[in-house]
Amino acid sequence: MTTSPPATVSAPQAGVGLRVVERRIPPSRGLISAHNRAGRRFAAVDLNRWLRLQRQVFKADKVDVLADGESIGILEELLPSAAALDLRLSLRTDATGPAAHLRTLAAAGLFDVFLCPSDHDLNRLEPWLSACRDLDLPVRVQLQAPFPRNANIASTAEFLARHGVVRVDLVLADAFSGGPTASADHFDSIATMQSLAAELEAKGVEANLIDIPFCLLDTPSWPRAQGSRQRAMDHAHYLADAHRLAVRLYERGPIVAAMILRILLSNATLRRQPMDNVLLPGLIHGGYLYLFARIYRRLTLHLRVLRGAPAPKTPAAHDVVPRDPSFRAATSSSPECEACALKRICDRDTPALRRQLPHAALRALPGEHVVSPLHFAARQPKYYDPLDSARLEIEEQRTDLAAEALAVITNRPPDLVVDPQDYRVEDTHFDRMESGLKWWSVS
Numbered sequence: 001m002t003t004s005p006p007a008t009v010s011a012p013q014a015g016v017g018l019r020v021v022e023r024r025i026p027p028s029r030g031l032i033s034a035h036n037r038a039g040r041r042f043a044a045v046d047l048n049r050w051l052r053l054q055r056q057v058f059k060a061d062k063v064d065v066l067a068d069g070e071s072i073g074i075l076e077e078l079l080p081s082a083a084a085l086d087l088r089l090s091l092r093t094d095a096t097g098p099a100a101h102l103r104t105l106a107a108a109g110l111f112d113v114f115l116c117p118s119d120h121d122l123n124r125l126e127p128w129l130s131a132c133r134d135l136d137l138p139v140r141v142q143l144q145a146p147f148p149r150n151a152n153i154a155s156t157a158e159f160l161a162r163h164g165v166v167r168v169d170l171v172l173a174d175a176f177s178g179g180p181t182a183s184a185d186h187f188d189s190i191a192t193m194q195s196l197a198a199e200l201e202a203k204g205v206e207a208n209l210i211d212i213p214f215c216l217l218d219t220p221s222w223p224r225a226q227g228s229r230q231r232a233m234d235h236a237h238y239l240a241d242a243h244r245l246a247v248r249l250y251e252r253g254p255i256v257a258a259m260i261l262r263i264l265l266s267n268a269t270l271r272r273q274p275m276d277n278v279l280l281p282g283l284i285h286g287g288y289l290y291l292f293a294r295i296y297r298r299l300t301l302h303l304r305v306l307r308g309a310p311a312p313k314t315p316a317a318h319d320v321v322p323r324d325p326s327f328r329a330a331t332s333s334s335p336e337c338e339a340c341a342l343k344r345i346c347d348r349d350t351p352a353l354r355r356q357l358p359h360a361a362l363r364a365l366p367g368e369h370v371v372s373p374l375h376f377a378a379r380q381p382k383y384y385d386p387l388d389s390a391r392l393e394i395e396e397q398r399t400d401l402a403a404e405a406l407a408v409i410t411n412r413p414p415d416l417v418v419d420p421q422d423y424r425v426e427d428t429h430f431d432r433m434e435s436g437l438k439w440w441s442v443s
Helices: 044-056 069-084 102-108 122-134 153-162 184-202 219-224 240-250 254-267 274-285 288-299 315-319 325-330 351-356 386-411
Strands: 029-033 062-066 088-093 113-115 139-144 165-171 206-210 416-418 439-441
Touching (some): 044 062, 044 069, 062 069, 069 088, 069 102, 102 122, 113 122, 122 139, 122 153, 153 165, 153 184, 165 184, 184 206, 184 219, 206 219, 240 254, 254 274, 274 288
Parallel strands (some): 062 088, 113 139, 139 165, 165 206
Antiparallel strands (some): 416 439
């Protein structure tokens, strides 16, 4: 096995709309939910606040609306509000309801559809895929483990490609799905997921393996592995803050969700309420128990017997680079992971992985340490929708302009040079520096 850098690939790959681009663009897709896990719907006014939060705070330019069953109809009310915010809305659904709303939503400006079934009944997906194909709506699909032991990989890949699916995410678990819990079939499903991903990619469909450590995958599947670090630099996924908020609110009732949304919108303005900062952590992290714990900690902080004295640091401890506390809490520090060459680009043994694969034996991969999250993913063919294609083009233009400007100021002599002694800044209260800013004028 080798961890050497991949070769640069710039030519388009075979397939419908797939391209290999070395310079990636970050995500710009947000996520909201029309209801919580218990099926209680959020009010339309709160969903509009949520959309405004996505656009003005998270800077999303497209948003998935998670809606199952009859709640899909709420998109008819949200689409005009989203258009006023210059947002494009997509439907994320488990496909349990009828696809009757699609024609009306497509006419109102629906951007695309994301189907996330909790099982592998392709017959249930067929009406949705056919309707999207007839309405010229791009379709993304998420398939969740465990996969059947006798799954027909070639037939599944051919079915999805024939119906025009542009991207397939293969996941062990989904925060919004009521899929099956951990079983031995989950570990067996990893081989099936790798084979299905390779088959889909060969048919021109982007395929991603979500939240699976590199050591559980075969080397040819590494470019398709998508952990949190890869998703943060990949246009195809959600904005991290938007996804975290959606996961939190999916577990809250409509009243609590409404308070959280109002507080977050208020915090994004110049007028902030001190009480909001007191209530927000409790509303997000678990209500009364969290608030009581915070109050208890604050009232007993002065008691030395409860607080404890900080341990003295040795000189060697000051040279250790501290790790992000949230990352430390969410990952394993096992000797195998610490010795792995890919530990900086892998999520390692996360709680979600331990729930789905409690007996998975992680191992250390040898080789030189890899630091770039896109070290392997850079060679993966990706689907770019119209919005992402426009962003990619703008980014390429900026790169070309920066290179041209650098060539101009490097290779051409300036027409005018203004030294620090030749100019001054008005209404300042500091002395002029001899080695201050020097200006070059090139026309």
